[in-house]
Amino acid sequence: MAxxxxxxxxxxxxxxxxxxxxxxxxxxxxxxxxxDIYVALGLVIGAAQGGAxxxxxxxxxxxxxxxxxxxxxxxxxxxxxxxxxxSLRGLGDFFGFLAGAALLLDYxxxxxxxxxASTGYLNFFLPYMGIHLDKFLVxxxxxxxxxxxxxxxxxxxxxxxxxxxxxxxxxxxxxEVIGLVDLIMEMSVxxxxxxxxxxxxxLVQQWRFExxxxxxxxxxxxxxxxxxxxxxxxxxxxxxxxRPATVIPRTSIALIFTVFILALGFSxxxxxxxxxxxxxxxxxxxxxxxxSKIPYLGIxxxxxxxxxxxTILFISSNTGVMGDSRLIFSMSHFRLVSRWxxxxxxxxxxxxxxxxxxxxxxxxxxxxxxxxxxVLDTLANLYAFGATFxxxxxxxxxxxxxxxxxxTPRPYKVPLNIRWKRKEGGIVEVPILGFLxxxxxxxxxxxxxxxxxxxxxxxxxxxxxxxxxYAIFRKRSGLPVLGSVPHDWEKEQVEVLTHxxxxxxxxxxxxxxxxxxxxxxxxxxxxxxV
Amino acid sequence: xxxxxxxxxERFTGADAARLAFxxxxxxxxxxxxxxxVTVAVTVPGILVGCAFVAFGFYRLWLGWSRYRQYREKKGDxx
Numbered sequence: 001m002a003x004x005x006x007x008x009x010x011x012x013x014x015x016x017x018x019x020x021x022x023x024x025x026x027x028x029x030x031x032x033x034x035x036d037i038y039v040a041l042g043l044v045i046g047a048a049q050g051g052a053x054x055x056x057x058x059x060x061x062x063x064x065x066x067x068x069x070x071x072x073x074x075x076x077x078x079x080x081x082x083x084x085x086x087s088l089r090g091l092g093d094f095f096g097f098l099a100g101a102a103l104l105l106d107y108x109x110x111x112x113x114x115x116x117a118s119t120g121y122l123n124f125f126l127p128y129m130g131i132h133l134d135k136f137l138v139x140x141x142x143x144x145x146x147x148x149x150x151x152x153x154x155x156x157x158x159x160x161x162x163x164x165x166x167x168x169x170x171x172x173x174x175x176e177v178i179g180l181v182d183l184i185m186e187m188s189v190x191x192x193x194x195x196x197x198x199x200x201x202x203l204v205q206q207w208r209f210e211x212x213x214x215x216x217x218x219x220x221x222x223x224x225x226x227x228x229x230x231x232x233x234x235x236x237x238x239x240x241x242x243r244p245a246t247v248i249p250r251t252s253i254a255l256i257f258t259v260f261i262l263a264l265g266f267s268x269x270x271x272x273x274x275x276x277x278x279x280x281x282x283x284x285x286x287x288x289x290x291x292s293k294i295p296y297l298g299i300x301x302x303x304x305x306x307x308x309x310x311t312i313l314f315i316s317s318n319t320g321v322m323g324d325s326r327l328i329f330s331m332s333h334f335r336l337v338s339r340w341x342x343x344x345x346x347x348x349x350x351x352x353x354x355x356x357x358x359x360x361x362x363x364x365x366x367x368x369x370x371x372x373x374x375v376l377d378t379l380a381n382l383y384a385f386g387a388t389f390x391x392x393x394x395x396x397x398x399x400x401x402x403x404x405x406x407x408t409p410r411p412y413k414v415p416l417n418i419r420w421k422r423k424e425g426g427i428v429e430v431p432i433l434g435f436l437x438x439x440x441x442x443x444x445x446x447x448x449x450x451x452x453x454x455x456x457x458x459x460x461x462x463x464x465x466x467x468x469x470y471a472i473f474r475k476r477s478g479l480p481v482l483g484s485v486p487h488d489w490e491k492e493q494v495e496v497l498t499h500x501x502x503x504x505x506x507x508x509x510x511x512x513x514x515x516x517x518x519x520x521x522x523x524x525x526x527x528x529x530v
Numbered sequence: 531x532x533x534x535x536x537x538x539x540e541r542f543t544g545a546d547a548a549r550l551a552f553x554x555x556x557x558x559x560x561x562x563x564x565x566x567x568v569t570v571a572v573t574v575p576g577i578l579v580g581c582a583f584v585a586f587g588f589y590r591l592w593l594g595w596s597r598y599r600q601y602r603e604k605k606g607d608x609x
Contacts, residue, residue, distance in 0.1 A: 053575030191555075194563060200570040207573050257589070261582050268579040 026251045027179030028319060032110070032230030033259045034182060035316035037266055038309045039117045040227035042286035043380055045270060045279040048220025050206035052276065053267040055221040060260045062444060063228035065437030066391050067256035068414045069398045070231050075248040075411045077493075078500050080326035082232040083394045088334060090397030090404065093484040094470075097336040099393040101466035103327055104358070105459070106229065106386035110320030111157060111362035112369060113379040118313035119152035120284040120376070124306035143371040150370045154363055156314065157321075161359035164321045165345060165352045182312040186262055189291050189305060193269040197294050203272035210276060215451060222388075222447040226380050227263045229387045230319065231255065232394075249412035266290075283376060285309065320362070325354040335485060338473060372454070381452040385459030388445035395438035403428055407512040408493055409505045425519060490526075542601050550594035556587030 048055040073086045083103050088096025123133050136148035212220065231252065270279060270290050282289040287309055292302025329351040332342035345352040365379075372378040398414070406428055416436075417429040449456045474481045490513060497506040510526045517524030560583030567576025 053578070057575075057578055191559060194559060198563075198566075200566045200573075200576055203567075203576060204571045204573050207575060208571075257586060261586055264575075264579050264582055268575045271575070 026255060027176045028322075029231055029251060029255045030179045030183060030258070031312065031315040032319040032323075033228060033255060034179070034186065034262070035114060035312045036227040036229060036259075037186070037263055038121065038287050038313055039113060039376060039380065040224065040263075041266055041270065041290075042279050042283035043377060044220050044224045044227070045267065045276050045286070046220075046283060047212070047223055048217050049212040049276045050208070050210035050271065051212055051217050052220060052224075052271060053207075053264060055217065055224040056227065056263045056267045058221055059224035059444070060228060060263055062437065062440035063225065063231075064256055064260060065414075065433055065440060066228070066394070067231045067252055069394055069434060069437055071249050071252035071256075071412050072410055072414050073394070073398060073401075074232075074252070076408050077496065078248065078502070079496055080330045082323075082327065083390045083397075084327060084336075085330055086397040086401065087393045088336075089487075089489060090400035091393070093334070093336060093480070094482050095393060095396075096334065097331065097470050098463065098467070099390050099397075100327060100331045100336060101463055101470075102386045102390035102393070103232070104324060104386075104466070105462045106383060106390060107320045107324035107327060108358055108361050108365055109379055109383045109386060110230070111160070111317050111324065111359070112153075112366040113376070113383055114313045114317035114320060115153045115156045115160070115362075116149070116366060116369070116375055116379065117284070118310045118317060119149060119156060121288060121306045121309035121313060122152065123149065124285050124288050124310075125303070140371070144373075145370050149375075150367065153366050153370075156317065157359055157362050157366065160314075160318050160321045161355055163318065164325065164355045165350055166348055178308075178311045178315050182308050183258070185305060185308045186266075186287075189287065189294070189301065190262065190265040190269055192294050192297055192301075193273060193290065194265075196296065198269055198272040200272055202275070203268065206271050206276060218447045219451040222384055222444050222451060223380055224263075225387060225444050226383050228259060229383060230316070232323070232390075283374075321355060321359065324358040324362075325351045328354040328358060334487075335477065335479060336470065378454050381448075381455035382458055382462075384444070384448050384452065385455040386462075388441055388448055389459070389463070391441045392438060392445060395434050395441060399431060399434045399438075402431055402434075405489070407509060407516060409508045409512070411505065426516075494526075542598055546594055546597050546601075549590050550598075553587045553590030553592075553594060556583050556590065560584035560587060 044055055045052040070082070074082070077085060077089065079085055084096050084100030087099035126133055133146060133148060137144055137146050211217070266287070270286075273290065273293055278289070279286050285306055288302050288306035291305035292298045294301050328337060328341045329344075331337045332339055332354070341354045341357065342351065343353045344350065369375045369378045401408075406426060413429065414431050414433045416432040418432060420428050420430050422428060448459075471481050479485055493509060494506065497503075497509060513526045514524045517527070560580045562580075563576060563583060564580030567573055567580060
């Protein structure tokens with residue numbers, strides 16, 4: 001019995017291995033963010049019409065600020081958990097849980113949305129095989145469900161769960177190869193689109209005469225944020241990234257600008273080739289449709305884009321499974337959810353319970369979404385809600401942590417800081433960009449609440465259910481519900497930096513703590529180690 | 531705190547060459563988009579994308595060139 005308990009304890013102590021390289025980190029993020037445009041392009045152009053490039057540009061500006069905030073936080077705190085971890089450290093257990101719940105919604109929707117979209121792009125090939133998707137539409141009571149599409153999506157989610165339980169190495173390799181091919185393909189569609197097919201007069205005509213109503217534009221603008229969601233995948237992978245403090249800033253910044261340019265490029269080239277109504281009609285495969293309209297290359301580019309769309313969306317869904325499992329793993333570690341989730345597979349060293357558990361949630365959400373008239377729009381609604389809510393807490397944490405934890409070395413800091421000397425001594429760099437980002441993301445969140453009919457109900461409902469679970473779990477465990485369990489963050493940070501082999505940062509951190517203790521006139525527990 | 535630099539590259543790789551080539555291609559593409567947009571009408575999206583391509587192209591060129599210079603310096607030190 002004792003040996004069994006020892007073995008179980010050892011298994012629990014097994015940690016995620018650092019296996020993700022610079023390229024792996026970039027493609028992990030790109031697989032998530034880069035795939036968004038495959039889903040968002042049709043939805044956003046359908047909503048924002050001639051104003052779609054502006055909707056993408058405005059959402060993109062907010063996204064750049066979100067990206068920079070994540071870059072600072074992920075390189076300073078390279079642990080799995082992302083936004084939830086920063087909120088936990090900056091704002092306490094309850095807000096840490098709340099941010100985690102919002103991001104869990106996002107990752108779970110990510111699994112469902114991208115698996116659905118991936119199979120949607122695969123279905124582009126069905127007519128070539130003489131199969132018509134409409135034939136599989138069946139009435140289930142008042143609902144109409146496409147059984148073939150639903151079946152394909154569920155099979156994909158189950159396959160991804162299996163892949164992820166097997167281990168990070170296999171799934172990271174998948175990301176790397178497909179990410180590169182897709183990046184080249186997306187750039188090619190934009191570049192050849194501009195060179196061979198783009199008509200600026202069509203863009204100008206749509207921009208001037210088919211600009212949508214304010215409400216429609218706001219709806220499109222709030223949907224456009226989904227083209228940029230996923231950068232936090234890099235911070236999710238931080239605990240598995242080699243030399244995270246060096247790798248993450250480079251990866252994130254490269255990714256931010258690549259994705260911004262692509263989103264802007266696709267919407268501008270798209271509206272200069274086709275009228276917006278055609279994108280709305282091809283909501284499920286907009287990029288493949290656009291590629292098929294490029295002269296000379298379209299006959300090959302269309303099917304090729306559909307194939308690549310299916311694959312990149314597949315790995316984006318994979319990123320959702322990874323993100324979900326790592327996030328819940330971290331939440332469990334801090335006793336925000338049951339410890340059952342933090343079980344690490346003794347052989348594959350992956351959080352297997354979390355992967356399997358949230359795979360099921362993804363399947364349930366997929367089935368529910370298929371019961372609504374527009375599957376992709378429903379999932380996109382929820383996606384925008386979860387992301388913006390989580391990001392608001394991330395910006396708050398970024399600002400708060402500058403005050404409460406000025407000692408942690410920050411390999412990267414968001415630009416635009418004001419140095420403020422505090423009365424009790426010490427200098428805090430107040431991040432102006434953090435405030436601007438908070439205002440930007442709050443405006444998108446409010447727009448989501450005003451314009452998204454499903455998101456404004458289902459999103460808060462998800463949070464309420466999660467909070468009820470949290471209250472019950474914490475009460476049963478004898479932990480405070482609104483308060484926080486005492487955390488030894490200094491020890492935690494030392495362990496994090498040691499584990500990440502960031503010894504230079506570790507030394508800087510300990511020296512900062514010793515200086516602080518000297519100022520306070522108290523003995524420092526770190527003085528012997530410096 | 532300044533961002534820590536990666537160690538100088540061991541060799542000038544294919545990826546570095548691709549970075550330079552992409553940078554070189556993006557600048558004329560951006561200029562073409564700008565010119566074509568302006569000749570029809572001054573419109574925000576076209577100008578934004580054109581400028582973004584030009585800026586990104588210069589950034590890629592700068593990045594590729596910096597790495598090439600670092601590599602040359604390291605090679606010089608080794609001799």
